[in-house]
Amino acid sequence: MRLSSALIIASTFVAAALVAIVAANFSVKLIEETSEIGVRDALDDAGATWAEVQADGLTVTLSGIAPTEAERFAALTTAGTVVDAARVIDGMEAKAVAAIRPPRFSAEILRNDAGISIIGLIPGSTDRDTITDRFAAMAGESTPVADLIETADYPAPEGWEVALDFALVAMEQLPRAKVSVSAGRVAITAITDSAKDKLALEKSLRAATPPGLRLSLDIAAPRPVITPFTLRFLIDEDGARFDACSADTEKARTRILNAAVAAGMTTTGRCTVGMGVPSPNWAQAVEQSIAALAKIGGGSVTFSDADVTLLANEGTDQGTFDTVVGELENELPEVFALYAKLPETQAPDQGPPEFVATLSPEGQVQLRGRLSNENLRNIADSYAKSRFGSDRVYTAARVVEGLPSDWSTRVLAGLESLSNLSNGAVTVTPDKLTVSGNTGDADASTRIATLLAAKLGEAEEFEINVTYQEKLDPQAALPTPEECLAQIKAITDSSKINFEPSSATIDASTLSTMDEIAEVLKTCGDLPLEIQGHTDSQGREEMNLSLSQARAQSVLNELRARRVRTATFEAKGYGEERPIQDNDTEEGREANRRIEFWLIKPQASAPAPQTTLESLAESGDNSADEGAEENDASDEPDGSGDATE
Known part of the structure; x- marks a missing residue:
């Protein structure tokens, strides 16, 4: 009985445990x-x-x-x-993340009289020692070079080495400049001594720019230093005009030109704003002197710094001359010194001795007239040959006695003046030196007046009758970009450029068209030009884009092969995205397969100087003054001139 009770109790606990589990x-x-x-x-x-x-x-x-x-x-x-x-x-x-993108490599190079400094981040593959050695060679032993370059162990991006090499070469020509370098792009900010130096530097840099490198130039030319500060105004039978005009400010220039107009000048006056003015009262003194010359009735007034020379015309009334000169002497501001002269009237049969040098349009020079001694004749002959060429000078001057003591100075000053002309003549007499002729340099009169004032002295009389002719100006004679494109359009309208079927190779039958285009572009200077390739819509879009790019590049390569300067040219393919006619007809597709030439114009909204293309949508037409286009399709009727599937 007891065993049974115990078993029951144990079974109960086991059952409960099982239920709990x-x-x-x-x-x-x-x-x-x-x-x-x-x-x-x-x-x-x-x-x-x-x-x-x-x-x-x-x-x-x-x-x-x-x-x-x-x-x-x-x-x-x-x-x-x-x-x-x-x-x-x-x-x-x-997931494994992509490799960390390389940093943007760039460098800033600054050069001035204090030294050269370079700062930036460059790839580890770039030879840093070579860079610093080249800068040290530019600077010299006495000028420091600050090396603030950091390096990063990443591959150099495409276009980096080309841009850096060009920057190093350019810096050798730039004693005062800042150059910014990045992959495929160089931006140069510099200052030159004159507008002429600025133009020469821009041409040199653009000519040396490697293909594919984007070059941005911001070159300033400060006001020129004029020494002596020169002005020459005259009134004669040809009217009132300036031979030379200088002013220290824009306001002073306006005052001087207004005074000249009041004295009878009817042509557009040209006055250079520069540095070196001898007095802040320069404009006042010039106004008063021009007004005095007008009262006398004619002659010339010349300023060489603070020295003022007023020469009246022969035959001017003595009383009027004395009165006007006296008033001017009292009115002129301090510092300015006046020398006034009324030439004596000579008898008609008593002509003065003279020396004449002539320069023909072909560049031939003749020296005739009188020279004071054999030594001067040899010097004049040698000087002329050094200026104009040994085979272009013919000397027929004779030696006579009794000439003025300053005759040699006047002759040599006249020859130097003649070298500023394209053609003309110089006449030297005891009382006067006359320079006349034509020039393609708008500053020639100013340069000659400054030269003669410095060589002869402020009291000597000279006359300058120099005419600026735009056709003689090598820069002004260049056609405008629009005129260049109009000439190209005229060529392509009469003779198309064709390519071999489905190829970027220019057909041999149209290579003569490339010759004509190259001859036009050689006369256009540094023209910012985009050569565009276009196709019709047949074939895959990506294949058409690739073919259009290859054809545009082929045209660019052909121009390079003809020694056209293409540093400012770009080749770009647009594929089928810019049709000019319906692609549903063969005629339309043929028109859409073409090469176009377009000017690259500045983009005003860009923070740094950039270039952008004036698009077809902006122009609204295909006029010759905006672009020249040509059909570059194969003549085959099946349209095989474009990429097809």
Whole structure:
């Protein structure tokens, strides 16, 4: 009986234990399923469908490949909102991120009288020692070179080495400049001594620019230093005019030109604003002197710094001359000294001795008249040959006695003046030196007046009758960019450029057209030009784009082969995106297969000097003053001149 009771009690405990175990297992399963389902639903709602969820007891393991570290962390956070974060086990991985992009390599080079400094980040492959050695050679032993370059161990981007090499070469020509270098681009900010030096420097740099390199130039030319500060105004039978005019400010220039107009000048006056004025009252003194000359009735007034020379015309009334000169002497500001002269009237049969040098339009020079001694004749002959060429000078001057003591100075000053002309003559007499002729230099009169004032002295009389002719000016004679494109259009209208079928090779039958275009471009100077390639819509778009680029480049290469300076040219293909006629007809497709020449014009909104293309949409037509276009399709009727599938 006792054994039976004990057995029952033991069985009861065993049964209870089994029930508890079953209940615990059921509870665990329920918790696992609830946790796994809840976390999975939350991740799906958050867009993390890539995550796998597995519950094991009270823990929840997340696995899978997260697109990024941020999304992996977001998945952990989402799971922590469903179950206790301590129960979440992170078994996820993130995709390998792309290699870190290389930094932007650039360098700033500054050169002035204090030395050379370079700062920036360059690739580790660039030879840093070579750069610093070249700058040290430019600077010299006494000028420091500040090396603030940092390097990064990344490959050099395309166009970096070309840009850096060009910057080093350019810096040798730039004693005062800042050069910014980046891959494929160089920006130069510099200052020159004169507008002429600025033009020469810009031409030199553009001519040396490698193909494909974008060059931005910002070169300033300060006001020229004029020494002596010169002005010469005269009134004669040809009217009132300036031979030379200088002013220290824009306001002073306006005052001087207004005074000349009041004295009878009817032509457009030209007055150079420069530095070196001897007095802040320069404009006042010039106004008063021009007004005095007008009262006398004619002659010339010359300023050489603060020395003023007024020469009246022969035959001027003595009383009028004395009165006007006296008033002017009292009115002139301090510093200015006046010398006035009224020439004596000579008898008609008493002509003075003279020396004459003539320069023909062909460049031939003749020296005739009188020279004071044999030594002067040899010097004049040698000087003329050095200026004009040994085979272009013919000397027929004779030696006579009794000439003025300053005759040699006047003769040599006259020859130097003649060298500023394209053609003309110089006449030297004891009382006067006359220079007349034509020139293609707008500043020639000013340069001659300054020269004669310095060589002869402020009290000597000279006359300058020099005419500026634009056709003689090598710069002004250049056609405008629009005129160049009009000439190209005229050529392509009469003879098309064709390519071999489905090829970028120019057909041999149209190479003569390239010859004509090259001859035009050689006369156009540095023309910013984009050579565009266009196709019709037949074939795949990417193939048409590639073919149009290759054809535009072929045209550029042909121009280079003909020794056209193409540093400012670009070749660009537009494929089929810019049709000018309907591609549904053969005639339209043939018209769309073409090469176009367009000017590259500055983009005003860019923060730094850039270039952009004036598009067809902006122009609204195909007029010759904006672009020249030509059909470059093959003559084959099946349209094989473009890329086809």
